[in-house]
Amino acid sequence: MSTSLYPLASLPQIEKTPSREDGIPGDLEEDLRAYGCKLIHEAGILLKQKQVAVATAQILFQRFWFATSMKQFGIGDIGMGALYLASKLEECPVRIRDLVNVYDLLLQRKAHIRAQAVASSLASTSSSTPSWSELKYTPMSYFGNTFYDLKEAVVVAEMQILKRLGFNLTVVLPYNTLVNYLRVLGLTSREDVCTKAWGYLNDAPSVEARLQTPVYALYSVPTIVCAAILLTTRHLGIALPSAPENCWWELFDAEWEDLSSVCGWIMRLYRERSLEDHTRVMGMVAKKGVRQWLEEHRSVGGEVR
Amino acid sequence: MDAVEKANADRQKRWAKDQKIGEGTYAVVYRGRELATGRKVAIKKIKVGQFKDGLDMSAIREVKYLRELKHQNVIELLDVFSSKKNLNLVLEFLDTDLELVIRDRSLVFLPADIKSWMAMTFRGLEFCHRNFILHRDLKPNNLLIAANGHLKLADFGLARDFADPGYKMTCQVITRWYRPPELLFGCRYYSTAVDIWSVGCIFAELMLRIPYLPGESDMDQLKTIFRALGTPTEEDWPGHTKLPDYVPVGQFQKTPFRDLFSAASPECLNLLSKCLIYEPRRRISAREALYHPYFTSHPHPTHPSKLPKPADKTSATLPLEELDGNAEPNGNGPGVKANPPNKLKRKLSSDELSGGGRSIARKLDFTQQRQTVQ
Numbered sequence: 001m002s003t004s005l006y007p008l009a010s011l012p013q014i015e016k017t018p019s020r021e022d023g024i025p026g027d028l029e030e031d032l033r034a035y036g037c038k039l040i041h042e043a044g045i046l047l048k049q050k051q052v053a054v055a056t057a058q059i060l061f062q063r064f065w066f067a068t069s070m071k072q073f074g075i076g077d078i079g080m081g082a083l084y085l086a087s088k089l090e091e092c093p094v095r096i097r098d099l100v101n102v103y104d105l106l107l108q109r110k111a112h113i114r115a116q117a118v119a120s121s122l123a124s125t126s127s128s129t130p131s132w133s134e135l136k137y138t139p140m141s142y143f144g145n146t147f148y149d150l151k152e153a154v155v156v157a158e159m160q161i162l163k164r165l166g167f168n169l170t171v172v173l174p175y176n177t178l179v180n181y182l183r184v185l186g187l188t189s190r191e192d193v194c195t196k197a198w199g200y201l202n203d204a205p206s207v208e209a210r211l212q213t214p215v216y217a218l219y220s221v222p223t224i225v226c227a228a229i230l231l232t233t234r235h236l237g238i239a240l241p242s243a244p245e246n247c248w249w250e251l252f253d254a255e256w257e258d259l260s261s262v263c264g265w266i267m268r269l270y271r272e273r274s275l276e277d278h279t280r281v282m283g284m285v286a287k288k289g290v291r292q293w294l295e296e297h298r299s300v301g302g303e304v305r
Numbered sequence: 306m307d308a309v310e311k312a313n314a315d316r317q318k319r320w321a322k323d324q325k326i327g328e329g330t331y332a333v334v335y336r337g338r339e340l341a342t343g344r345k346v347a348i349k350k351i352k353v354g355q356f357k358d359g360l361d362m363s364a365i366r367e368v369k370y371l372r373e374l375k376h377q378n379v380i381e382l383l384d385v386f387s388s389k390k391n392l393n394l395v396l397e398f399l400d401t402d403l404e405l406v407i408r409d410r411s412l413v414f415l416p417a418d419i420k421s422w423m424a425m426t427f428r429g430l431e432f433c434h435r436n437f438i439l440h441r442d443l444k445p446n447n448l449l450i451a452a453n454g455h456l457k458l459a460d461f462g463l464a465r466d467f468a469d470p471g472y473k474m475t476c477q478v479i480t481r482w483y484r485p486p487e488l489l490f491g492c493r494y495y496s497t498a499v500d501i502w503s504v505g506c507i508f509a510e511l512m513l514r515i516p517y518l519p520g521e522s523d524m525d526q527l528k529t530i531f532r533a534l535g536t537p538t539e540e541d542w543p544g545h546t547k548l549p550d551y552v553p554v555g556q557f558q559k560t561p562f563r564d565l566f567s568a569a570s571p572e573c574l575n576l577l578s579k580c581l582i583y584e585p586r587r588r589i590s591a592r593e594a595l596y597h598p599y600f601t602s603h604p605h606p607t608h609p610s611k612l613p614k615p616a617d618k619t620s621a622t623l624p625l626e627e628l629d630g631n632a633e634p635n636g637n638g639p640g641v642k643a644n645p646p647n648k649l650k651r652k653l654s655s656d657e658l659s660g661g662g663r664s665i666a667r668k669l670d671f672t673q674q675r676q677t678v679q
Contacts, residue, residue: 067309068309085360089369155358158359163309163313
């Protein structure tokens with residue numbers, strides 16, 4: 001934190017996040033973080049928000065969970081707050097009503113899919129992928145309590161993010177750095193390289209992306225960009241000087257250990273997840289779900305592992 | 306209490322909040338001090354109860370940019386903490402502002418004094434621009450002056466970073482008298498040149514001791530500008546007739562600077578004219594301005610500590626503070642005192658009301674006299 005403008009999580013914060021302290025297992029936390037980011041991303045698309053604001057929101061969101069437990073705040077509320085705050089930070093504010101409506105729609109869809117999934121797993125008729133096409137969305141009433149409650153939640157979340165991040169709102173996005181590094185490496189002529197590396201940094205709608213991992217709260221931008229280039233070039237079989245003493249990433253002050261760790265974070269996002277895992281996460285968008293889960297697991301196992 | 310709450314409480318304990326010194330649409334300003342050192346600070350409490358749609362944009366901008374900017378000529382944000390439901394910004398406390406200095410008829414400005422203020426303004430602005438930040442509300446009462454004479458840019462409530470090329474920005478920024486013609490014509494793509502125009506107006510105001518281009522409405526503002534600087538031709542400012550809100554406002558002849566600023570040196574007028582060039586792209590940049598011969602020619606700028614400053618104000622506040630400290634040596638916890646604690650303070654605030662000696666801290670509360678937001 002001393003040399004860079006943007007804050008990174010400290011080692012103790014990484015080793016024991018507030019959520020893990022509260023008994024939420026690491027993999028569940030990881031899934032919840034990714035899911036919260038996905039919601040921000042989808043909401044951003046529906047709101048036609050600029051990508052910079054969405055990316056900023058996701059990074060703020062990731063940082064938040066190094067200061068706060070998911071038992072205390074829901075990923076849905078904090079996601080809304082992060083997107084709302086980031087939109088102001090990037091000078092493209094959204095209407096609070098639009099944001100609330102979009103999140104409401106997304107959450108209704110998810111609830112629908114979840115209900116379908118649960119039903120189909122009970123009936124054990126597999127292979128019918130859940131979809132929200134049959135969902136009949138009922139918008140909330142204009143002056144109803146639902147709206148005012150959600151609006152209040154956004155305002156509270158915004159303040160909590162500010163407060164818990166110590167009002168450090170500087171977010172550095174990796175895109176410029178990527179372009180520069182690709183230029184230095186002479187890779188800009190390969191369109192596939194640019195697209196793929198950009199995809200690792202960016203959010204391609206179909207691909208669960210990088211901003212869904214906490215790496216932006218853990219590693220410096222050059223390291224993350226190098227990792228994206230590393231993954232890309234290895235995938236496409238492009239040779240870059242990688243033998244000791246002549247490692248290309250050293251040019252950008254990145255360490256091999258960090259690179260492999262970042263790559264690990266990203267690749268973990270792509271791992272196969274069971275339907276059960278998916279529905280489990282969907283049920284925990286609000287802190288109520290998380291608390292309930294903790295209750296159940298405490299009573300069964302005594303000690304949560 | 307989790308670690309965050311504790312860290313916040315620890316930070317809050319570093320500062321003592323004393324009496325209220327001003328109030329604006331989105332904040333209340335208190336005078337305060339750092340408990341460990343007794344250093345004076347201004348504490349700006351952002352009102353939360355009035356949240357309609359979360360935090361005000363100006364509050365967010367101020368936190369965002371002041372957290373990043375550290376420079377001798379930019380106001381320093383010392384700390385931020387929240388108390389119960391409020392947001393508190395701890396800013397360095399500055400004695401006065403350039404507007405009060407300009408209006409104080411008892412003060413005489415030497416050319417070297419003006420040069421010193423201009424140098425400090427350009428240094429602060431160059432730092433902002435170098436860090437890709439537009440101030441967008443430069444005017445004399447946003448240029449605060451510290452006890453040691455240093456001038457500092459304040460009020461980042463309208464500041465923003467440079468937009469990506471092709472991204473529209475609002476043209477409803479900068480207090481009217483200091484607003485450049487391209488914004489008055491509704492230009493939505495602009496850059497650092499808008500701040501330079503404001504500095505040019507401040508420069509002229511320092512010499513004239515009255516606002517240089519005081520328009521009564523946006524329309525009148527254009528007329529005032531053209532009356533002073535001549536109606537621009539297509540050659541002076543290519544393409545200006547194509548701007549969104551362009552309207553012809555009549556033909557006026559330029560008044561030569563020499564007629565108005567008879568005592569100014571040639572370098573001085575040269576720099577002034579370069580700040581007030583119509584075509585934004587040809588207007589001087591803050592960096593170029595710092596290298597302008599004006600700053601290296603004789604007389605050299607006055608040392609900040611020797612600059613003229615309103616005298617009565619300082620002598621009036623000094624005993625007050627001493628009395629404050631003596632009367633309640635350790636009675637000022639972080640809690641806010643509910644009642645006006647003594648007569649002297651009341652006297653001070655009545656001074657503020659009478660308009661003659663306006664409170665300094667009201668300057669910290671930037672939204673109040675802004676004419677930009679209509």
